[in-house]
Amino acid sequence: MGSKEKSILDGSSIERAITRITHEILEKNKGCDNLVLIGIRSGGDHLAALIRQRIKEIEGGEVPHGAVDVTMYRDDVGHGSVRPMGKTDIPFALDNRHVILVDEVIYTGRTIRAAMDALMDIGRPSSIQLAVLVDRGHRELPIRADYVGRNVPSARDEKIQVLFDEAHLPLEVRLIKP
Amino acid sequence: MAFSHRHIIGTQQLSKADIELILETAESFKEVNQRDIKKVPTLRGKTIINLFYENSTRTRTSFELAGKRMSADTINISASGSSVTKGETLEDTAKNIEAMNADVIVMRHSCSGAPDYLAQRLTKSSVINAGDGFHEHPSQALLDLLTIKEHKGKIEGLTVAIIGDIARSRVARSDLYALKTMGATVRLAGPATMLPPGIEELGAEVYTDINEAIKDADVVIMLRIQLEREGGNTLIPTLREYAQFFALNTENIKLAKPDAIVMHPGPLNRGVEISSYVADGVQNVILDQVENGVAVRMALLYLLAGGSDEE
Numbered sequence: 001m002g003s004k005e006k007s008i009l010d011g012s013s014i015e016r017a018i019t020r021i022t023h024e025i026l027e028k029n030k031g032c033d034n035l036v037l038i039g040i041r042s043g044g045d046h047l048a049a050l051i052r053q054r055i056k057e058i059e060g061g062e063v064p065h066g067a068v069d070v071t072m073y074r075d076d077v078g079h080g081s082v083r084p085m086g087k088t089d090i091p092f093a094l095d096n097r098h099v100i101l102v103d104e105v106i107y108t109g110r111t112i113r114a115a116m117d118a119l120m121d122i123g124r125p126s127s128i129q130l131a132v133l134v135d136r137g138h139r140e141l142p143i144r145a146d147y148v149g150r151n152v153p154s155a156r157d158e159k160i161q162v163l164f165d166e167a168h169l170p171l172e173v174r175l176i177k178p
Numbered sequence: 179m180a181f182s183h184r185h186i187i188g189t190q191q192l193s194k195a196d197i198e199l200i201l202e203t204a205e206s207f208k209e210v211n212q213r214d215i216k217k218v219p220t221l222r223g224k225t226i227i228n229l230f231y232e233n234s235t236r237t238r239t240s241f242e243l244a245g246k247r248m249s250a251d252t253i254n255i256s257a258s259g260s261s262v263t264k265g266e267t268l269e270d271t272a273k274n275i276e277a278m279n280a281d282v283i284v285m286r287h288s289c290s291g292a293p294d295y296l297a298q299r300l301t302k303s304s305v306i307n308a309g310d311g312f313h314e315h316p317s318q319a320l321l322d323l324l325t326i327k328e329h330k331g332k333i334e335g336l337t338v339a340i341i342g343d344i345a346r347s348r349v350a351r352s353d354l355y356a357l358k359t360m361g362a363t364v365r366l367a368g369p370a371t372m373l374p375p376g377i378e379e380l381g382a383e384v385y386t387d388i389n390e391a392i393k394d395a396d397v398v399i400m401l402r403i404q405l406e407r408e409g410g411n412t413l414i415p416t417l418r419e420y421a422q423f424f425a426l427n428t429e430n431i432k433l434a435k436p437d438a439i440v441m442h443p444g445p446l447n448r449g450v451e452i453s454s455y456v457a458d459g460v461q462n463v464i465l466d467q468v469e470n471g472v473a474v475r476m477a478l479l480y481l482l483a484g485g486s487d488e489e
Contacts, residue, residue: 069206072218072248082181082485084199085206085477121215 008152008160009173014133017149018047018170021131022054024147029098034126036097037065040115041086043104046168047133051102066090068101073114094123100147104162106132109143134173136160181481185297185305188314189356197356201324203477204470210247211472221250224281224483229272230308231257231287236444236468237308237317241284244475250281250483272296276303281483284308290348304482312346318443319352321474323360325467326397329439334361339391339434341367341424342401342451343413345374349443350401354382367391368401368424371413388424395434399441400426400452417450427453431461439463 009017029035032055039048045067052065069086077083101115116128131147136154152175154160159176181199183191192200210218226245228238238254245252255275257263262271268287275283282304285293290311297305309315327333338357344350344366357364358381366377367385378384385391392398403420414420426440440452440462448454456462 071206072210072220077220077484078224078486080486082481085203085480087206088209117219121218122213 004177006175006177007172008134008175009150011169011171014149014170014173017133018050019054021147021149022051022058025051025100025129025131026055026059028129028146032059032061032063034097035063035100036092036094036125037063037100037102038090038115038119039065039067040101040103040111041067041069043162043164044102046164047104047131047170048100048102049168050170051100051131064092066092068115068118070111070114070118073117075110075114088118088122090122094119094125096124096126099125099128100131101128102131104132105134105136105160106130106143106145107136107138107160109139109141112143113141133162133170134160181485184482185293185307186316186478186482187294187297187305187307189316189319189352189359190314192316192356192359194359194361197320197323197360200320200474200477200481201327203480204320204324204473207476207480208470208473210476211469216247217249218247219249220480221245221248221281221483224248224250225279226250226252226282226284226479226483227275227280228252228254228308229275229283229285230254231262231285231292232309234286234308236471237286237315240468240471241306241308241317241475241479243472244479245282247472248476248479250479268292268296269299272300272303276300282306282479285310287311306478306482309348311348312351313348314352314355315348315443316352316356317471317475317478318349319356320478321467321471322349322353322399322441322443323356324470324474325441325463326439328466328470329463330396333357335363336396337363337365337394338397338399339365339367339395340399340401341388341391341426343372343403344368344377344401345372345413346404346407347401349399353399354380358382365391365395369414369420388426389430389433392426392430392433395438397439397441398426398431398434399443402443402445403447403450405447417447421450425449425451425453426456428455428459431456431459441467444468 037048039045067089069088071085129146132145133149135148135151157178161174163171242252284306286308290313293307365383
């Protein structure tokens, strides 16, 4: 088919990026008090669980973590075929908390817009900060990430894929050329 | 994901994969119903018309809430107080509603097959059957399945007893098709006059003794004795006699499995098909059914109106 795949980050590079992002989160927020982690399904929730684990190792504190599914908030409902609906699972209040929103890849910014609307419907957080493993550019909305694992310049027709193993631990980030 | 239906007429047409998708989607929407702010923008700009030619409180309210919680515009039309009383035909009424660019028409009608008749004639709108005559009531069956799945963790392999006026129950038929598709054993029981001939050909075990039907069941679904239909065409001698032989009470419920759940599509006739002790007992999940009804209807509306034909 002529499509080419290139590995951008391997498992240990991802682990190091997550560790650095965790340190940045803790530095900016002066610890983990009042923090909550919300991962965007699917993939972001696995990374959020990993950051939660790192915070525990570094600070010894437990940070609540949940998952948000943005399908109900997408701006393209009614365009194309109907999408499967995942589950939002946030079993704690967001009011007056600092939310770290976690996603695998930031691209147009539309998913993040949908996720922020979803969070605002559920509560009133003090702040929302965004952590992503990969920033591939091509933003269509005025949104930027606060914590970035790796900036990867990409063409629009390329795809970026984050692979996880069965225990939801990240294995690899791949760039797929058409 | 493939949801290939444009209309929901009955559970008879739904595959196992279809039902699983509807239940999973409904589970996602349940979370919205438990929030402080019970509204998501998913179907904003969509129009849903509830066209009810028969009385309904639960089903109509449930569809209305489902649409509104997804930000769709929901309008109710009931036969009394509409141009139906001026002699307009069903087809003309529906064509007019379609001309107003309704995305989904939710329809209840006393004639079996009326929603199907519309679905074949409308070119743009989707039709959901909210109960037609003695035919089907698919959204009720799907909320029953969601309730069973929540309480039992599965549907396959369970024994479900459905007791009452099987002949005139659209709920019984929709439950039967859907439960069989999902791999449950279905037992039907009622007085002989209320058991339609040939129903066993649909894969049900048929009993005229409620005790045999209930024995070791995981789920007992009691059907309402339809007092409004009893007036014209009586199938039972008296309500008291019916209650004596076919009501679920504190004695016969003991024949079911100890963890069996008791369901009822409502409205309850306390003291007729179900004793108040059982209706309010620890095994009843009747209000869970009502709660799940909103989520299941959100799922149906989303699956019909959340995509487009052009790709």
